[in-house]
Amino acid sequence: MPNDRNFKYKAFISYSHKDRIWSEWLHKKLENYHLPKALRKKRIEEGKDVGRLRPIFRDREELPAHENMTAKILEAVRSAEYLIVVCSPNSVASAMVNEEIREFRKLNGNTNILCLITEGEPGVFNSHSNLTLTEAEAIPENACFPAALFETAEFHKDLPTAASNPLAADARAEGDGKRNAYLKIAAGMLGVNLGELVRRDFVKRQRQISMALAVSVGISAAMGWLAWTAIKEGRRAEQQQMEAEEFADYFADILVDELPKTGREDLIQGVVDRLLSYYDGLDIKSADALYRKGLAFTRIAHILDSYDQYQDYRRIQQQAIDIAEKLVSKHPKNTDYLFLKAQSNGSMALAITWKGEPEQAVRYSQIEKEILHRLLEIDPKNQDWLRTLGVSYTVSGLAHLQNSENIKAAESDYRKALEIRLAASKLPDAHNWALNHLGAAYVNMSVVHSVKGPISKMVSYAKQSRDTFESNSEHDPNSVNAHFVTARSERNLGHAERFAGDLAAALEMYEASAKHLEDLLMERPNNSLWKHTLNLVVIAYAETLITDGRYEAAARLIDKYSASIASFYTGTDVKNYHIAAYYHANYLKALFAYDRGDANSAIRMLDDILANLDQDRSANILKAARISNVYSSAYLTYGQILAEQGQTASANTIWREAIEIFDQNLGAKRMDIKANVAQIFLMLEEYEKAQQIIDTLERDGYREVAYVRAVDREIRSGGISAPLGWRSPVSVVGK
Template sequence: MGSRALQGVCGSVPCARSCRTMVRRQAGSHNSTDWQQRATQLLQAGIHALWEITAVGTLWEPCGRPFYRPTMVTDRAHRSPTYPCARLALAALRRYWRSFHHAIRCACMPVEPDVARNWFMRPWLLGIAAHQPIRRTSGGPTNDFRYKAFISYSWADKTWAGWLHRVLEAYRPPKGMNVAARPLYPIFKDREEEAAGASIGASIEAALGASEFLIVLCSPRAVASPWVNHEVAWFKIHRDPKKILALIVGGEPGSSQTPAEAADACFPASLLYQVNADLLATEVLADAPLAADARAHGDGKRLAKLKLAAAMLGVGLDTLVQRDDRRRAARRRLLLVGLMALSTVLAGLSIFAFNQRDAALHARNQAVASKQEAEFQRDQAQGLVEFMVTDLRKRLDAVGRLDVLEAVGSQLADFYAKQNLATLNPDALGRRARVQLLLGEVDNLRGNLDPALARYREAAATTQELLRRDPDNQQRIFDHAQAVFWVGQIAWQRGDATTARSFWTQYYAQAQRLVALDPDKDDWQAELMYADSNLGTLDMDQGDAKAAAAHFAQSLSRSIKIYGEAPQTAQAAIELGQSYSWLANALFHQAKLDEAQAARRAELAVYARANQGNPGRADIKKRESIARYDLADMLLAAGQIEEATTEAKVAVELADGIRSKDPENLGLADRASLAHTLLGEAYGHAGQTGAARQQLAAAIAIADRLVAKDESIVRWRGKVGALPRLILARLEARSDQPTTASATYLRLTSSLRPLLAAGTSKQSIESIYCAALAGQARLAPQNHGANWQEIIAMLGPKPERHSPKTLTVLAEALVNSERADTAKSIVAKLYQAGYRHPEFMALLNIYPVLSPP
């Protein structure tokens, strides 16, 4: 449909469509005017209006409550309020008289007979006549037209139509024009486009009939639109052609209707030519239309609007333009005055705002300064924390002051206790976790394993969450690796090898990630070095010295790569020395005595160089003490009793010296007990029984204090506490005190048997237990003959996993069980390796059959 006419006269889109469809079905078979039916229509309209007046008394609602009637749909809905009491009838009579008058006018229009008859057969279709009386527009002159104008346009020009509809209805003429405030309201503009039919629908016909003017939007699209041509033709036939106004929105006005120029033509044929009764354009030219051109290169939108307004208002264009210009100038002056006043107000407000801004800036600067100061203080505090958990901690380790280290840790814990953990950044939370590890280590060194484990687990939970949030952050990986190591350390101390391996395997994996992320960083290489030594330690505990030696060799290789053969710092020397230490233990366990001694002496050489530049460091002295008594043990294995005694004395002197400065450090007490044990054993084999008893008694006293502190630590109940008692029992047996020795052996087996039953993986406990069983069997073969079978059952399945001392006990059990050949094989390997321990040599003296050829 070229001009998308408004909805149907009954006020709804479905009604409008049904009206048009009905008209199209009925059109085409009636070509003459039936005046008899016209009269019938007049009569029916009158009867209908009287019926409405009669029934009006039943329509009103109390006290002016409005009811709504269907209206012809325009861009604005119309409501008619009812009137109560006596005013209702008068108002309704006036309103429906207008309806009756308009019905007569509509009935007199030359339309198809069947269409007219159908209107009054269904009165609700005639919205104008039956339901919506013509009203005077607000403030405008009284006329008989429902609409000021009907806009006819092609659907392709709907944007222009929408603009025109808005500006005309909103237009208010300048003062002094003697017209209504909104004289161009309402304007009819359809909302939907229908396909062209044989005739115009009833709704569009009614709208055209109710419009004073017809405004045609002229463009090549309008030329091609059959609806635009039909609407113009209908208006020419039934209304005044002078009321047709044209507005050019596209095309060229001078183009002809010839096929060559038709594409640029803008005036529809029905506008240029006269039309016949069939609403078709003839070849007779009509008066040339005077059109406004709304395009930018034409009149422009403003002048085009004024031209149309002047035509519809019946005033001169010049007058309207001049008055509109004066109004615009007056508005500009008012606007200028308003802007000046507003500028004055804004200037005052600006001055006030500037003052407020300056005050706010000053306050903000103070707040920023305060924040910066707070951040500075926080950074300083965090930096101090970092110093305490790193550099200061290393220095305190060097002097061996556990009490000072604990004081530092407690201060740091109090510092974080006052912080809101939710506001701490990840770095601060990581430092807090390191403080927890520090305090846990202090508890661990004091033998308080349960509090230590609680702190380790809390730190591990924190570092795990931080690592989850930032999985590739190297510091987060490092922090979490430390936490899982210490949790595994507690499990290892308690003899839980399975749990220890689980956590230390995690530690190894995190160390590998660190090296993968930054392979050139020595600190990360050191972490992988520690991880290798940890796994080697677990293998040693389970008797797999070969696998342990592989881990320790890898750890030593990394240590030499990081620190070189001659480390420049004390800490580097300690790390390198520890790598030699673990490798020496693994080699000694495999009876590789010469290699083991070489590794141990290399360790001592590292400490000697470190002591030259760092005299008096407690951490170096502690490790030198351990290396000395381990070397004493190796020397005893080689039969070098005097040299072993000398090394053991140095070890005891170092251990007691550093322990006296830090008596609460139970780790130092642990090492001191073993040093006294080795010295007591050396004295015993050297024939110095009194000195031996004294050293062994000192070792037992230290061990008992450790066990009393925490019985859950298997090492203290096993190697540290049981080994000096085993050596003492042997000394008593050699000193013709069999009863005392037997009682000592019995106490040993009774105390160690529960540990073995609990699945403790410490191989040293098996070795001491079997040695105690052998001691019982030697003293009372008639009562403890079954001990040899128990020893064979425990040690025989995997002899390659046991140390030379343990294999000596196994060989004795085998020879006492009439399995001398197997015993000779074990003895031969030990003898060939250079093993000459006094206990081993005593076995060969007792059982000559075992002596190598």
């Protein structure tokens, strides 16, 4: 293969859309692969790169015919140094996979083609070489190698005269196994012997452990046996110690990448405990082994955090921080150790931010930022460091946002995150992450302006977020993640348009977001994140329909998704945002009941919402903006219904209770919550306090339609004065 070409991609992964899960797994594994330190050093001494396997292009959807292949995908095939084919009966039947193989072979011949066998029979491998095209198309159903691998110039003039004989890695349990298969692919791309990456006896142990993992119950026994054989008194030779350390690293990979798929929290906890005990038994002496332990502890802590085991998470994450500190104290210029210290502190900052400890989170985040700034002085274009620094500023911004006195600090950090991501997105070799993170930064700035105003900036940043994510979707049109974040940005823009008073634009965005998410769930109906996000979109959509007077349409929408919304609230891992969604939907159901003339049912439902939310007030649950919005809306509406039923004293009691809760640190709350508080003051005829909030909201451009109607009625009745520049609603639609 010519060596003077500049490749845009390290590899192109070709696969059938039915094998998408395999392609996603391989893509993640290869792009995150790091050569062992000794091999990296050897490559650098030989004048080679450090052996990073990125970027890798993954065409995620199969197009039906050659004529419909986009120029972008064709160019990606031509611009890749390697072609990796996910081989299965699905790829054999795929016209798209075969066409991508032909395109690569026309330019590169038979070199640099790697195969990952996931299903089917590889035994027919050598029998294709002399097949005619017709015979090749009649390959048995269980074959896994696409015919285009073996076609010659006899049938396609631009193809090589001889058939391909690619390196094949067998990911099946009876073959190399998943881990060894991807290592084999990595070895082929890096031009190193597989034996240098994985020792023969360690490969055998990996297969044994994979079998144990498949039946789950053998995990602890396998680890105990290996620990005994590797660390038994009197057998601490260097070779055995290295194997023990590699085993620990390998099992940490299994824990992070494979066990969560089982959904067995008890199994995961058991393996975590055994693995930590195993690490405690290791006599780790080398800095590199200690570094790998620190990485493993950070990953283990992430698993614990995802299962809401906060105390265990914090203990393990602190150990990772201590390991990193020890390494950096002895090797202060080692960038890997510095980056580990940054990452471990950053992970701690994020976790404790969500646990309501913003001051400590800011301190951990500050350590991370200081280290990353030092690293970027060494290599200003290092994308891993840039990405992490952007995340660090985002986390500290989130922590500041939880404190009413720190809204300016939150905006400052979010703005720095935006600047970093803008710069990263303009680098010539920027990955898709840069655009994704840039879009997320615009979302964060939009959130800041939902609190401090002006709403015009909230809308502007929300549009920039939507446009950025859409641009990324166009760059990678078949990326499910690109479509998901686009859907979320459309939802965020819907909120912004609602705050600005544009019902039509808000409804359009919610509808687009819901359509994106419904399409995604057709592909993966069990994706809980997508399902929950769709629930949130549906709730916002229905609430906007109510504002537009379309109660029946809103009720049908909530009824359709009611079971899905409730399933998250009654699940085993209930978060604040699940609670918010559940009670928000119930709040809308109370509005539907009242619209039907059933005031008693509406009152019972609102009373239930407030009673249940009251139980969680001691846990600072009101720090979640969505819950605060539901809570304040429920108080406002509950009092209004009681007042309309002639229960004025009870209504006033309800409203005053709400004021005690929400009039504290009001400046740090979202504008929709401020608007609810203003309306409650109006109901209580405390016009001066209401006027102050209303004047501020008007100055900031908050024009949510239901709020504007309520304020306009008070202005017309003479209760308050019209704020400067006040515009009455053009028409009053609905209730």
